[in-house]
Amino acid sequence: MNDVLVRAGDLIGRPVVTLGGDRVGELKDVVLGLGRGVLVGFTLRNPGFLGGPRRETLPWPSVHAVGADAVMVAGPDAFAEPQDLAPDGGHETVDLPLVTDDGQTLGRIVDVVLETGTRAQVVGFEIEPSPSLPSNGHRLLLPIDAMAAASEQAVVVPASVRHFVRDDLSGFGAAVAGFRAMSEDAR
Amino acid sequence: MRARELKGRPVLDVVEARQVGKVEAVVLDPEAGRVVGLMVKGDRPVLPVDAVKALGPDAVTVEGADALRLPQPGPEQRAVDGSLDPLGRLVLADDGTALGTLDDLEADDLDGTVRTLTVDGQAIEGDRLVGIGSYAVVVRA
Numbered sequence: 001m002n003d004v005l006v007r008a009g010d011l012i013g014r015p016v017v018t019l020g021g022d023r024v025g026e027l028k029d030v031v032l033g034l035g036r037g038v039l040v041g042f043t044l045r046n047p048g049f050l051g052g053p054r055r056e057t058l059p060w061p062s063v064h065a066v067g068a069d070a071v072m073v074a075g076p077d078a079f080a081e082p083q084d085l086a087p088d089g090g091h092e093t094v095d096l097p098l099v100t101d102d103g104q105t106l107g108r109i110v111d112v113v114l115e116t117g118t119r120a121q122v123v124g125f126e127i128e129p130s131p132s133l134p135s136n137g138h139r140l141l142l143p144i145d146a147m148a149a150a151s152e153q154a155v156v157v158p159a160s161v162r163h164f165v166r167d168d169l170s171g172f173g174a175a176v177a178g179f180r181a182m183s184e185d186a187r
Numbered sequence: 188m189r190a191r192e193l194k195g196r197p198v199l200d201v202v203e204a205r206q207v208g209k210v211e212a213v214v215l216d217p218e219a220g221r222v223v224g225l226m227v228k229g230d231r232p233v234l235p236v237d238a239v240k241a242l243g244p245d246a247v248t249v250e251g252a253d254a255l256r257l258p259q260p261g262p263e264q265r266a267v268d269g270s271l272d273p274l275g276r277l278v279l280a281d282d283g284t285a286l287g288t289l290d291d292l293e294a295d296d297l298d299g300t301v302r303t304l305t306v307d308g309q310a311i312e313g314d315r316l317v318g319i320g321s322y323a324v325v326v327r328a
Contacts, residue, residue: 019281021320067283116283
């Protein structure tokens with residue numbers, strides 16, 4: 001099975017389906033926890049054109065798989081109260097500045113990149129680059145690993161991430177792998 | 188048995204020589220990986236596989252109309268409440284990928300074990316069945 005990289009923004013509206021085959025909601029947005037820049041879960045809305053927002057959230061550990069056509073969960077009890085997602089309820093990182101640990105602001109976060117499949121994880125951010133970065137005005141993709149730090153003010157990444165910046169998803173998987181291999185070596 | 192062939196087949200009580208209904212759908216127990224019964228239109232909508240005398244080419248036969256009964260809690264109740272005919276339903280792999288539409292389902296005539304699911308013309312082993320609900324049939328990726 002191929003693991004596929006997707007922008008979290010593209011997951012919005014995707015049906016949430018139990019392994020029992022029932023549709024129990026739709027994804028509304030992603031929620032990232034502070035401290036390590038990890039995805040803690042999703043907010044939900046009710047299925048359908050007139051579906052309103054739901055109070056319950058979908059914690060990441062309850063997700064069985066994120067696929068091209070559905071987000072799979074074990075059963076209808078996969079949902080949790082918002083405060084159960086993270087101690088502080090979690091935050092969206094969209095709009096936060098992305099700063100290197102040697103002090104350069106690379107840009108403003110516009111989306112989160114996930115690797116999907118039965119083993120799903122956050123692998124990077126998409127940014128609107130700062131004028132100081134050569135980008136020809138394109139949005140850029142940067143890999144992250146568990147070392148990334150985040151607060152409600154900024155997300156900090158190792159300076160070495162500069163070598164793994166890409167401008168489209170097709171080459172980004174290799175960049176993520178390269179960045180992670182290098183991070184492993186550094187430890 | 189093939190679910191698509193069974194659909195619409197008369198259920199014949201061979202004691203009274205009377206048709207007591209028509210097969211609407213098979214009732215699946217996905218956890219057991221079995222067809223546990225047939226859904227039949229009427230007041231007593233379930234014909235358990237154990238109560239079938241024969242799956243003939245022109246009729247499903249039973250010995251007495253009391254072979255039909257009310258659904259039991261679990262897969263039977265879910266199937267009847269939701270009119271859950273697996274045929275024609277979306278098939279999702281458990282990695283969240285849509286595989287197509289369920290065209291047919293083949294099960295063992297004696298114990299109902301699901302052998303093959305046919306999805307958009309492709310055969311999928313029956314033991315990959317995970318669940319059936321109002322939205323989709325779910326199979327292991």
